Each structure stands twice: as C-alpha cells, then as structure tokens.
Amino acid sequence: MAAALLASVPVLDMRAVGPVLSACARCLRWQMALSLLLGLPLEVAPGPIAYNSVASACERASEWQHALALIQAMAANGLEMDAFSFCAGICACSKGQQWPEVFHLLRRMADTSVATSPVLCGAAVNACAKAARWDGALYLLAEMVKQSVERSTVAFSAAISACERSGLWAVALGLVSEMRQTQVPLDTIACSSAISACEKAQEWSFALATLAQMQCWDIEVDAVSLSAAISACEKSAKWDIALHLLGLWPVLGLQTSNVAFAATISACEKATQWTAAGNLLQRLLASRAEVDAFSCSATMAACSRAREWQAALQILDGMDHWKVTKDAVCYTAAISACASSSQWQAALTLLELMRLDVTAEQFAYSAALSACEAVGNWQQAVSLLWKMRQEELAPDGMHLGSAVATTFHSLGRAAAAELLKAFRRELPSSQISQISSAAAGVAHMVLKESPGLVVLNKPAGVLTEDLLAALGRHGRVTTISRLDAPTSGVLPVAIGAKNEPAVIWFKSQFAGRLAKKEYLCLCHGRHGRGLVGDCVSSPLRQVPGEPRTEISREGREAVTYYEMLAEYLPCENASLPEERLFLIRARPQTGRMHQIRVHMASIGLPIVGDRQYGRLPPSWCSRLFLHCHRLELMDWHEQELHVEAPLPADLQDLANELSKRQPEAQAQRVPQQVKRKRKVKLKKRVQLEEDPPEPDTEDPSQQNSSADKDSSPTLGRDKSRALAVTEGDVTVIAGSDQALNKRLEVARAKLESSRDHSFMRKVEHFLRIVLGRDGEDPDEETSQGDLRWLLFEAIAACLIAVNSVLMGFEVQYTSSSSEPSPVFLAGSIFFGVWFIVEVAIRFQANGFYTFFTSEDRWWNICDLFLVGVSVLDVILLLVGFASTALSSIRVLKMIRVVRLFRVFRFFRQLATLALMVADSVKQLLWALLMFLLIMYVFAITLTSSCTDWIKIHIDFSDPDWKQKLKNSDSEELRQVHRFFGDIPRSVYTLFQTTLGGISWYEVTDALLSVDIISFCLMFAYIIFTILALLNVFTGVFVDNAVQNSKKQRQIQIEETLEKKRMGLDQIIEFFVATDLNGDGTISLAEIQHLLQDPVMNAYFDIIGFRPGDAQMLADLLDRDGSGGITLSEFINGCERMKGQAKGIDVHLLLTECxxxxxxxxxxxxxxxxxxxxxxxxxxxxxxxxxx
Structure with missing residues (x-):
C-alpha cells in the first residue's frame, strides 16, 4: 500500500521515501526496501536512517551479505554510522556466522565516536558463539571489562554456548561461576548451555551438579536442561540416574517428551539393561506420547547387547501395531540382536524383509555378516557380499574382512587369503593414492612405503590421531590400525579415502585377521619359572563413558597369544622383591582397545609402567614397556610384506641392563650331595616297587618316647589315647607298618623318577588316566603285567571305537548303493573274529569260576551275548546271506549295533552314568504317563471349543469341506484347524509348545480368534507345564539320580578310600622331598630350608594348612621331643593340623588342660x-x- 502511494508522488524526496522504507522493514519486505533504496534517483540522497532501516530488514531476513553491503555503502557515501548501523551489521554477521566481519565492525566502531553498548557486545559475542569461536567470545567478555561495559546475561549465555559447541565444559562452568561472583543474573539458558557442555564432554557428574545448583539458585528447570542432563547420563551409561531424572518431569510439572524417553532408553542400552529399556518403552506407549523409531531401535539395541534376540523381534513386530514407521536403523538393530545370539537364519530373513520394506544400508549388511561369522557360515557371508554389489552398495574393508574372517575360522588361513585375493582382483588398480611423507614432516618415522600404504615407527607419547592429521594435511589417509599414546612401534596407515581400493584391501586384512602383529612387553608378576606361554581368550568390553576396557561376558571376542622370551630378577629397589620380570612376545588375534594390557593384567602379569591396569611406573622405567615390534601383511601386489621396528633407545637400554640380572639355573637350587643320592636311588626304583624292603622290627619313635612315658605315665596314656583317635583314619588307609614303609619307598622312587621321561612310563600313566585306573595302587600288581593288561584293554577299547565308525560308514554306503562293498565285508569279519578272540583271552586269564562269579560277571555275560551275535554275523557273512532280503536275517544282522555298548566296561565313569540312567527309566516312564494325561485333558477341552468354532465357518456335512478349508482366505481358520482340528493334532501341538517345537505365541494368537476362554486355558497350560510341571519333573529326576548314586555303596567306598590314599601319598611324598639327607627323619635345619623354598610352601597348600616359623612347626610335629621328626609323626601331625579343628580335638585339649x-x-x-x-x-x- 505504501509503495502504491509512493508511485503517485510527483516528486520523490526522503520525506516520502523514509516512511515507506520503515514500513517495508517492519513487514520483512527486504527485497522491496532494498530495490527502493537502490532505485532512488541521484538527486535524492538517502540518510543514515534509510540505510539503517533497510539493513535492519536484511538482518531480520538473515541476508547478512546485503546488510554488510549497505554498511559499506554508508561508509563509501560519507555517511556517519551510528549505534543502530553497527548493531544491524553485527546482528547480520551473527546470523551468517561471519565472526571476522564482527571484529572488523567493532574496530571501525572504536575509530568512531559511537559508544560501545551491552547490546552491541552481546550481539558480537553471539556471533562468535554461533561460529563456535570460544576464544573470540572470551576476548570480547574481557574487552567489555576493560571498557567498563556492563556484561549482560545475554553476553555470558552466548559465551557459554560458544564453549559448549567447542567442548570446553570446564570453561563453561567457570563462566557460570563468574556470573555468580559478578552478580550477573543467571537464567535457564545459561545453565542449560553449561549442562549441554558437560553432556558433550561426558562429564555427567558436573552436569548433575549444575542441575542441582539451578534448584538451589531458584532458577527454573525446563525441559531443555533436564534433557541435557539425561543425555549426559546416557553417554556415560548411568542408566539408574537417567531413570531418576526421567521421574522428575511430572514432579516439576513438565510433560515428558519422547526425546527424554529415547535418551534414557539409550542409557539403558549402553549399560546392557535391556529389561529396563523394555519397561521404559512400555511406559512411553502408555503415556500416549509420540513413539518414534529411535526409541524402538534403542530398545532393540539394548536387547542386542543382552543377546535377547526374541525380545528384539517382538519389538520390531510391534512397531506395526504402534503405527511407527520402520526405518533402516530399526531393521539393523534387530539384525544385530540376532547376530549377537548367533541366529544367522533369523538375521538373513530380516535382511530380506528389510530389502522389501526399506533400502538396505551397509550397517545392516555388517550385522548380517557378523551373524554368519559367529557360526562360521562362510557361504552365506560370501553371498551377502555379492548381494551388496547387486544393490550397488560397495563393500568396504569391514564387510570384506568379516567374510574373510568367517572363511578363516571355517576353512583356514589359506582359503581366507584366496578369497581376499579374489575380491582384490575386482578392485580398480588405477586409483592408488600416494602421499609425500617428507612434506608431512614424518619422513624420519617411515619404516616402509608401498603403494597405498605407509608404515610409521610411532614414538611413545604421540597420539595416532596427531600423526594421521599431519599426513592428512597433504592427502587423504585412513586408519587401519592404531596404537595407544604410550605405546611405540609399527603403525600402518592406508592412503586414500574409506571407499578407495587400497584402503579396502589393507583394512580387510586386519578385519579378516590375516595381518599379524607382534608386540614386545615387559611384565612383572609372581609366576614361577615354568612360565612358557599360553593363550588368553577373555572377552572384552569398553566401559561406557570411560577410556578403559574390562573383561566381561557381554564383551566382544578377544584372543591374545603370548610367549616368554626371557626372565629377569627384580631390581634392588623393587617394591615387591619376590616378583620377577618377564620379557614377553604377544600376538593379538583381535584388535580390541587395550587388549594386551588387560589380558596380561588378568593373568597376574601386568605390563611395567601401566598406570591404568597395573601400578605406578617404577623409577627405572618411567613409560609403558609395550612396543609393536613386527607387522606382516600383503601389499597391494599380493606379496608378503614384513616390517619390523626395533626397540626404542630407552627400552633397549633397559633390556640390556635387565639381561645382566637373569636368574641362575634351576638345578643349582638343589644341593649337590642330595643330587648324588637321588641318582643312586633312581637306579633302584624297579626293585623298590617289585620287592619292597622289610620294615624295622622296632619303631624309633617308640624308643625316643619311652622316657616321657616313664616320667609322666598318666599324661602319656592320655597322649596315646589322643593319638589313637586321631590316627584311626591313617591306620585304616595306610595299613600296617610294613605297608607304610612300602609307601615310603615308593614315594622316594617317585621323587627320584620325576625326571624319568621313558616312553613306556608315559604310556602307562596315560593309559591309567584314560581307562580310569589312575587311582589304583601300582604296587598291587607287577608293573610289566599291569602294563600289558592296560595295553590290551586300550586296544580293545580302540577297536570298539573303530568298529563303531566302520558301521556308520557301512550304513551310509548301503543307503545309496545296492552292491555290497568287499571292504566293509572284510571289516565285519575281522571285528567279529577279534571279539571272539578277546572274550577267549579274558576267559583264559580269569578262569571259568572267576569269569562267572567276580564283580565283573555281568559285563562278562554281556560280552558272551555280544560275541554270540558276532559269531552269527560272521557265519551269515561267510555263507553269503549278507545281501538276502529275508527280514529275519536283516534283524539279526542289525543286532551288531549293540556291540557299541561294550565300551561302557572300559570306562568307570561311563559305567556309573549308565547305571544311574537305567535306574531313572522307571521314573521317566511315570513322568511321561502323567505328562500325557495332562496333555490329553487339555487337548479334549481345546479341541471341542475349536471344532465348534470351525463348524461356524465350514459346513462339515459337505464332502469337500477339507478342500474348502484349505482354500479359505482366513488364515486364522486354517491355523486353528492345523493346531486343534482333532485330538492327535491337539496333543501334538501341546507337546510342541511345551518343548519349544513351535512358539506358544503363535498358538495363543490363533486361539485368541476363537474365544477368550480357549486363550486363557492355553495360557494356563503353558504356565503350568513350563513353570511348574517341567521343574517338578527335573527335580524328581535329579533327586532320583542323587539317590541312585548314593545306592552305589561300593563305588562310594572306593572313591572315599582312594581320596584318603591319595592324601596320604601326598604327605609321604612331601616328607621324602623335605628329608634332604635321606636319614628318614626331618631336622630343624631341614624345616628352615623347607620354609624358604616357595615350591615346598606349595606342598603345604596342597595338604591343607599353612605353618608359621620353623621352630613352631618342629615343636608341633615332634611329639616325642627327640629333635627329629619321623614319618609316623609327620603323618599324624599333618592330619591333625589339616583343616579346621574337630570336636574331639577340642575335647582332648580341654581334658589335658x-x-x-x-x-x-x-x-x-x-x-x-x-x-x-x-x-x-x-x-x-x-x-x-x-x-
């Protein structure tokens, strides 16, 4: 309207143009105002007010370029700029994030007579905040103090926002404190910005402290501040605090938003609290708030971490009922949940559904490949890679590496390398990038340069990211492997972007576990000299919100092989002198965060200098002794590439110094005279076992104790009674003095033969363990005869196993061929003859009477029956009836299968289990009968109601009712008939739902369409059978098995006596090892030497007690006060001191007192x-x- 009136004015001047420009500015018609200003004739000279009006219109419309152009035009036309001009220009630059222009305007303002105002400074600080220039914002705040300009809440809030965007949470909190000190009014915006700064820096404690201070300062807590505090807890996995904060929303009168719910669910997800996440999702649904896909995907991610894949699928299925659109993130979360539980079929099915519903993304294929990798299904993994190419989704290094790793686990390293090379040939070779290491300033660190790859020797204390940034200034680089800041050594860097061929090639080798890395580390611990090497496979997970890793069952797979290279004595000023130092070579098979450091600390060998997982660095090693020494991988031309980085100078000097402190040989710990005696005794070992010496006719302990008995007859009788009580078990186990002396000589022979590595000894020991004869006393029968019988039983057991395998191959062969094989025919004849010969040998060795009356008589009778079957089988094979079609001959021939049960007689453990299972069959039959009765009762009720419902929709009088039912459009009708169409179907359905054959959810969902009574009845059946009946059955079976095991009295007696014999043998071996001079007694000097030896202290742990000083131990063991501890005194003393005091011991002690x-x-x-x-x-x- 103003423009139309202006067109009717005959002569234009500023009195007519000025109001029109102001009207356009107020109506945000910046284009019209600008065109009107620029279209004025030359004789009309606009003043500062006109320019200010148009510049203000441009500023409000975020047209900062035009606003700055008008400000510059004012200066060019010689017009004087006032505070409104500078304010419009600064506000325009603020919206355009042009902070350099803001400082330019401020300098121009300082050159003029325009006074600086809080509004102008606040606008300037806001411009720096929007550009995330925290330094500029703080500079302006400082200048405001110098120029005595009052700092407003707006200026402080803008500066805090700048610190928030730059991640300077401490500076933001400092500004809040400064506002309190300078009495600048704090508002919700400033505090919310400070909480957001703490949230981005994962400083949840400071965020909560600021939120609490807001209530103390009477500052309104709004949804923004609460959401920021919940997000801070979410990033640090503080799910319990996030739940508490979520409960404050209704208390503060705020309406809970779906963003707060989503952040809390995400906190539960990071803390693997999948049940809490599911409850929050239910609360969100019940609150009638808008449920978005992010909340559902976060809940499914929590289920994925907890390996609850069924719950994740239920949430995905429920999104349709909740009218939530499924996106790629939701499908990916569900696929990841299936992958975490090794449900690769479900993961692939979801991937196919995702391709039909939304566009499949690379993350979904990554999850599906992880599922295939978990079960070693390399065929499906390779197929997924080809599907990605068909959908024009280029597989990156992680996708290809996952398929290669799957092949590596299933087919070996060679097959995995061939698969990787096959994909390598399809990568374009013309896009290999290069970079100048000299220009990047890292030429002195380069160990190897290859097409698409540069290998650096990273020094300790330098971040991997800093080296990548130095290289990235001269070209694109990608991380394929990283080293921690305190770790030095080989660092490979791929040249190019993530999707370039070279990066894919090298990254897939690390992801596929084809690249090999070796680390050298110095560890300290109390391991003995037997440390050689081993494998640590504890899963690891990164602690949420903290830069460290811990061992957890919910963690990812982590495998580290290690090998000891050298052992050193500790330094003189070591804090724990009993520890030793070990130089270890570690080979990680996976690349988890801090993997080697956590794994070595978990086995009691923390790395020297590891502050986080060990202890403070010693004075002689101020840094972490961990160095990546070697790297092996294939270069771009598929050639093996080996790169080594020598130890840094400081670590090499330390290693040279430690090499002078290697411990002496282990053999020097044993006195020479004792070694000579043991060599002599070693030659007599066979004689000691076959013909033990006669014991002495007089016990020296009795001679030594005669004076004490005479001096105190009453007390001597009390001691003898006490010894008689406490030595009862030992007498029963050891037998007479002759048997005890015999065990003593055998123990000495065992000690001297500890280094006997003869092949026959090893064979005998191995056979005793495998056949369950390791607990038998080797002196009960001659060594050679026993070894021959053990070999015979081992050969018999092996031939039974071979016969079992041969029968399996024979059945497999005959299932696809009608012609008999001469190999299987000859094998059947051979085994039949062998079983006959075996029973004949047993019959000859035991005799007729012993064969049918011994403890193994039932096994022998079973052998006779099976041999009879073998004889019949051999006869049938020899006369040519093996291929006849007579059913009776076939039945007799198949009886050969029962030969397999002969293996039970060779293994005592299998025999015990067989007896327990046989005794449990009766209970099993009664339980099955009860189970069938319950299913039959429920089946009658459900079948009746379901068939009545089916008759409503299908006329059973029609002869074609089955065909009509099959062609019916109602899916519920077909399912109800399939589950409960008749009694057998109902019983079979109930049986499947109980044992997991089908999901009870499907059955109850089908019954829900029939009526609510059938649904409730089925639900009651599920609860009763799964939660009550099956648990009762399990308890009955367990109790029956326990009772049956208790019935095996002979087995229990043998196990108890065997355990006591083994304990007695350990004590005797301990006595022989302590008796250094071999005189049959232990002196105080020998006990003192004993307590100084850590190996001997381990023997004390074995027999169950820990001694004090040597004198006290000698007084406790030397009952007769002779100064020497005999074998009987040593046994009785150990038995008395082992374990806790018995009631009789306390009573005897009180009586003597x-x-x-x-x-x-x-x-x-x-x-x-x-x-x-x-x-x-x-x-x-x-x-x-x-x-």
Missing part, C-alpha cells in the same frame, strides 16, 4: 610351707635321680 591344672594344684599342696632353698635342693635331687 584340666589334668595339668589338677597336677599343678596337687604339687602346690605338697610343697605348701616348704622354704624356697629346700625346694631348690629337692629339685636338684629330683633331677639327679632322673638323670
């Missing part, structure tokens, strides 16, 4: 009133008489 008190009282009464001198003389006389 009472008797001693009575004797002291009588002695005091006898000498009552006698002078001390006379008492001394009498004491001397007594001693003279006794002497």
């Amino acid at each position: 009472i008797q001693i008190h009575e004797k002291v009282d009588r002695l005091a009464a006898d000498f009552h009133g006698v002078p001390y001198d006379c008492l001394q003389g009498k004491r001397r006389k007594t001693l003279t008489v006794v002497g």
Whole structure:
C-alpha cells in the first residue's frame, strides 16, 4: 500500500521515501526496501536512517551479505554510522556466522565516536558463539571489562554456548561461576548451555551438579536442561540416574517428551539393561506420547547387547501395531540382536524383509555378516557380499574382512587369503593414492612405503590421531590400525579415502585377521619359572563413558597369544622383591582397545609402567614397556610384506641392563650331595616297587618316647589315647607298618623318577588316566603285567571305537548303493573274529569260576551275548546271506549295533552314568504317563471349543469341506484347524509348545480368534507345564539320580578310600622331598630350608594348612621331643593340623588342660610351707635321680 502511494508522488524526496522504507522493514519486505533504496534517483540522497532501516530488514531476513553491503555503502557515501548501523551489521554477521566481519565492525566502531553498548557486545559475542569461536567470545567478555561495559546475561549465555559447541565444559562452568561472583543474573539458558557442555564432554557428574545448583539458585528447570542432563547420563551409561531424572518431569510439572524417553532408553542400552529399556518403552506407549523409531531401535539395541534376540523381534513386530514407521536403523538393530545370539537364519530373513520394506544400508549388511561369522557360515557371508554389489552398495574393508574372517575360522588361513585375493582382483588398480611423507614432516618415522600404504615407527607419547592429521594435511589417509599414546612401534596407515581400493584391501586384512602383529612387553608378576606361554581368550568390553576396557561376558571376542622370551630378577629397589620380570612376545588375534594390557593384567602379569591396569611406573622405567615390534601383511601386489621396528633407545637400554640380572639355573637350587643320592636311588626304583624292603622290627619313635612315658605315665596314656583317635583314619588307609614303609619307598622312587621321561612310563600313566585306573595302587600288581593288561584293554577299547565308525560308514554306503562293498565285508569279519578272540583271552586269564562269579560277571555275560551275535554275523557273512532280503536275517544282522555298548566296561565313569540312567527309566516312564494325561485333558477341552468354532465357518456335512478349508482366505481358520482340528493334532501341538517345537505365541494368537476362554486355558497350560510341571519333573529326576548314586555303596567306598590314599601319598611324598639327607627323619635345619623354598610352601597348600616359623612347626610335629621328626609323626601331625579343628580335638585339649591344672594344684599342696632353698635342693635331687 505504501509503495502504491509512493508511485503517485510527483516528486520523490526522503520525506516520502523514509516512511515507506520503515514500513517495508517492519513487514520483512527486504527485497522491496532494498530495490527502493537502490532505485532512488541521484538527486535524492538517502540518510543514515534509510540505510539503517533497510539493513535492519536484511538482518531480520538473515541476508547478512546485503546488510554488510549497505554498511559499506554508508561508509563509501560519507555517511556517519551510528549505534543502530553497527548493531544491524553485527546482528547480520551473527546470523551468517561471519565472526571476522564482527571484529572488523567493532574496530571501525572504536575509530568512531559511537559508544560501545551491552547490546552491541552481546550481539558480537553471539556471533562468535554461533561460529563456535570460544576464544573470540572470551576476548570480547574481557574487552567489555576493560571498557567498563556492563556484561549482560545475554553476553555470558552466548559465551557459554560458544564453549559448549567447542567442548570446553570446564570453561563453561567457570563462566557460570563468574556470573555468580559478578552478580550477573543467571537464567535457564545459561545453565542449560553449561549442562549441554558437560553432556558433550561426558562429564555427567558436573552436569548433575549444575542441575542441582539451578534448584538451589531458584532458577527454573525446563525441559531443555533436564534433557541435557539425561543425555549426559546416557553417554556415560548411568542408566539408574537417567531413570531418576526421567521421574522428575511430572514432579516439576513438565510433560515428558519422547526425546527424554529415547535418551534414557539409550542409557539403558549402553549399560546392557535391556529389561529396563523394555519397561521404559512400555511406559512411553502408555503415556500416549509420540513413539518414534529411535526409541524402538534403542530398545532393540539394548536387547542386542543382552543377546535377547526374541525380545528384539517382538519389538520390531510391534512397531506395526504402534503405527511407527520402520526405518533402516530399526531393521539393523534387530539384525544385530540376532547376530549377537548367533541366529544367522533369523538375521538373513530380516535382511530380506528389510530389502522389501526399506533400502538396505551397509550397517545392516555388517550385522548380517557378523551373524554368519559367529557360526562360521562362510557361504552365506560370501553371498551377502555379492548381494551388496547387486544393490550397488560397495563393500568396504569391514564387510570384506568379516567374510574373510568367517572363511578363516571355517576353512583356514589359506582359503581366507584366496578369497581376499579374489575380491582384490575386482578392485580398480588405477586409483592408488600416494602421499609425500617428507612434506608431512614424518619422513624420519617411515619404516616402509608401498603403494597405498605407509608404515610409521610411532614414538611413545604421540597420539595416532596427531600423526594421521599431519599426513592428512597433504592427502587423504585412513586408519587401519592404531596404537595407544604410550605405546611405540609399527603403525600402518592406508592412503586414500574409506571407499578407495587400497584402503579396502589393507583394512580387510586386519578385519579378516590375516595381518599379524607382534608386540614386545615387559611384565612383572609372581609366576614361577615354568612360565612358557599360553593363550588368553577373555572377552572384552569398553566401559561406557570411560577410556578403559574390562573383561566381561557381554564383551566382544578377544584372543591374545603370548610367549616368554626371557626372565629377569627384580631390581634392588623393587617394591615387591619376590616378583620377577618377564620379557614377553604377544600376538593379538583381535584388535580390541587395550587388549594386551588387560589380558596380561588378568593373568597376574601386568605390563611395567601401566598406570591404568597395573601400578605406578617404577623409577627405572618411567613409560609403558609395550612396543609393536613386527607387522606382516600383503601389499597391494599380493606379496608378503614384513616390517619390523626395533626397540626404542630407552627400552633397549633397559633390556640390556635387565639381561645382566637373569636368574641362575634351576638345578643349582638343589644341593649337590642330595643330587648324588637321588641318582643312586633312581637306579633302584624297579626293585623298590617289585620287592619292597622289610620294615624295622622296632619303631624309633617308640624308643625316643619311652622316657616321657616313664616320667609322666598318666599324661602319656592320655597322649596315646589322643593319638589313637586321631590316627584311626591313617591306620585304616595306610595299613600296617610294613605297608607304610612300602609307601615310603615308593614315594622316594617317585621323587627320584620325576625326571624319568621313558616312553613306556608315559604310556602307562596315560593309559591309567584314560581307562580310569589312575587311582589304583601300582604296587598291587607287577608293573610289566599291569602294563600289558592296560595295553590290551586300550586296544580293545580302540577297536570298539573303530568298529563303531566302520558301521556308520557301512550304513551310509548301503543307503545309496545296492552292491555290497568287499571292504566293509572284510571289516565285519575281522571285528567279529577279534571279539571272539578277546572274550577267549579274558576267559583264559580269569578262569571259568572267576569269569562267572567276580564283580565283573555281568559285563562278562554281556560280552558272551555280544560275541554270540558276532559269531552269527560272521557265519551269515561267510555263507553269503549278507545281501538276502529275508527280514529275519536283516534283524539279526542289525543286532551288531549293540556291540557299541561294550565300551561302557572300559570306562568307570561311563559305567556309573549308565547305571544311574537305567535306574531313572522307571521314573521317566511315570513322568511321561502323567505328562500325557495332562496333555490329553487339555487337548479334549481345546479341541471341542475349536471344532465348534470351525463348524461356524465350514459346513462339515459337505464332502469337500477339507478342500474348502484349505482354500479359505482366513488364515486364522486354517491355523486353528492345523493346531486343534482333532485330538492327535491337539496333543501334538501341546507337546510342541511345551518343548519349544513351535512358539506358544503363535498358538495363543490363533486361539485368541476363537474365544477368550480357549486363550486363557492355553495360557494356563503353558504356565503350568513350563513353570511348574517341567521343574517338578527335573527335580524328581535329579533327586532320583542323587539317590541312585548314593545306592552305589561300593563305588562310594572306593572313591572315599582312594581320596584318603591319595592324601596320604601326598604327605609321604612331601616328607621324602623335605628329608634332604635321606636319614628318614626331618631336622630343624631341614624345616628352615623347607620354609624358604616357595615350591615346598606349595606342598603345604596342597595338604591343607599353612605353618608359621620353623621352630613352631618342629615343636608341633615332634611329639616325642627327640629333635627329629619321623614319618609316623609327620603323618599324624599333618592330619591333625589339616583343616579346621574337630570336636574331639577340642575335647582332648580341654581334658589335658584340666589334668595339668589338677597336677599343678596337687604339687602346690605338697610343697605348701616348704622354704624356697629346700625346694631348690629337692629339685636338684629330683633331677639327679632322673638323670
């Protein structure tokens, strides 16, 4: 309207144009105002007000270029700019994030007479905040103090926002504190910005502290601040605190948003709290708030971490009922859940559904490939790669590496390398990028340069990201493997972007576990000299919100092989002198964060200098002793590439110094005279086992204790009674003194033969363990005869196993061929003859009477029956009836299968289990009968209701009712008939739902369409059978198995006696190892040497007690006070000190104490009133008489 009136004005001047420009500015018609200003004739000279109006219109419309152009035009036309001009220009630059222009305008403003105002400074700080220039914002705040300009809340809030966008949470909190100190009013925006800064930096504790301070300062807590605090807890996996904050929304009168729910669910997901995430999703659904795909995908991700793939699929299926659109993220989360539980079929099915519903993304294929990798299905993994190419989704290094890793696990390294080379040939070779390491300033670190690859020697203390940034300034680079900041060594860097061929080639080798890396590390621990090497396979997971890793069952697979290269003694100033140092070569098979450091610390060998997983670095090694020494991979031309990085100078000097501190040989720990005696005893081992020496006719311990018995007859009798009670078990196990001495000689022979590595000894020991004869006393039968019988039983057991395998191959062969094989025919004849010969040998060795009356008589009778079957089988084969069609002959021939049960007699453990299973068959039959009755009752009820419902829709009088039912459009009708169409179907359906054959959800969903009563009845059946009936059955079977095992009295007695024999043998071997001079007694000096040896201390742990000092141990064991501990005293003392005190031990101790008190009282009464001198003389006389 103003423009139309302006067109009717005959002569244009500023009095007519000015109001029109102001009207256009107020109506945001910046184009019209600008065209009107620029279209003025030359004789009309606009003033500063006109320019300010148009510039303000452009600023409001975010047209900062035109606003700055108008400001510059004012300066060019010689017009004086006022505060409104600079304010419009600064605000325009703020919206355009042109912070350099802001400082330019501020400098121009300083050159003019325009005074700086809080509004102008606040606008300038806001411009820096929008451009994330925290330094500029802080500079402006400081300048405001210098120029005595009042700093407003807007300026502080803008500066805090700048720090938030730059991740400077500490500076943001400092500005909040400064606002409190300078009494600048704090508002919700400033505090919310500070909380958001803490949230981005994962400083959840400071975010919560700021939120709490808002309530103390009477600042309104709004949805933005609460959401920021919940997000801070979410990033640090503080799910419980996030739940508490979510509960504050209704308390503060706020309406809970789906964003807060989604953040809390994500916090539960990171903390693997899938049940809490599911409950939150239900609360979100019940609150009638808008449910988005992010909340559903976060809940499914929580199920994925907890390996609850069924719950994830239920959520995905429920999104249709909740009217939530499924996106690629939701499908990917569900596929990941299936992959975490190794459900590769379900993962592939979901991937196919995803391709029909939405566009499949690379992340979904990554999850599906992980599912195939978990089960080793390399065919499906390769197929997924080809599908990605068909959908024009270029597989990257991680996709290709996952398929290669799957092939590596299934077919081996060679097949995986061939697969990788096959994909390599399809990558274009003309796009190999190069980079100048000299220009990047890392030429002195380069170990190897190859097409598409540069290998650096990273020094300790340098971040991998800093080296990549230095290289990235001269070209695109991609990380394929990284090293921690304190770790040095080989660092490969791929040249090019993520999707370039060279990057894909090298990254797939690391992801496919074809690249080999070796690390050198120095560890410290208390491991013995037997440390050689092993494998650590504990799964690892990164602690949410913290830069560290821990061992967890929910973690990812992590495998580290290690090997000891050298062992060193600790330094003089070591904090724990008993520890040793080990130089170890580690080969990680996976690339988890801090993998080697966590794995070595988990086995008691933390790396020297590891502050995070070990202890503070020692003075002689101030850094982490971990160095990536070697790298092996294939270059771009498929040639093997080997790169080595020598130890840095500081670590090499330390290794050279430690090499001078290697421990002495282990053999020097044993005295030479003891070694000579053991060599002599070793030659007599066979004689000691076959013909043990006769024991002495007189026990030296009895001779030594005779004086004590005479001096104190009453107390001596009490001691003898106590020893008789405590030595009862030992006497029963050891037998007579002759048997005890025999065990002593055998223990000495075992000790001397510990280095006997003869082949026959190893064979005998192995056979005893495998056949369950390791607990038998080797002195009960001659060694050679026993070994021959063990070999015979081992050969018989092996031939039974071979016969089993041959029968399986024979059945497999005959299933696809009608012609008999001469190989199987000859094998059947051979095994039949062998079983006959075996029973004949047993019959000859045991004799007729023993064969049918011994403990193994039932096994022998079973062997006779099976041999009879073998004889019949051999006869049939020899006369040519093997291929006849007579059913009776076939039945007799198939009886050969029962030969397999002969393996039970060779293994005691299998025999025990067989007896327990046989005794449980009766309970099993009754349980099955009860189970069938319950299913039959429910089947009658459900079949009746379902058939009545089917008759409503299908006329059963029609002869073609089955065909009509089959062609019916109602899926519910077909399902109800399939599940409950008749009694057999109903029983079979109930049986499947109970044992997991089909999902009970499908059955109850079908019954829901019939009526609610059938649904409730089925639901009650599920609850009753799964939660009650099956658990009762399990309890009955377990109890029956326990009771049956208790019935095996002979087995229990043998196991108890065997355990006691083994304990006695350990004590005797301990005695022989302690008796260094071989005189049959242990002296105080030998005990002192014993307690200084860590190996001997381990023997104390084995027999179950820990001693104190040497003198105390000698007094406890030396019962007769002779100064030497005999074998019987040592056995009795160990039995008494082992474990906790028994009731009889405490009672005997109290009895002896009472008797001693009575004797002291009588002695005091006898000498009552006698002078001390006379008492001394009498004491001397007594001693003279006794002497």
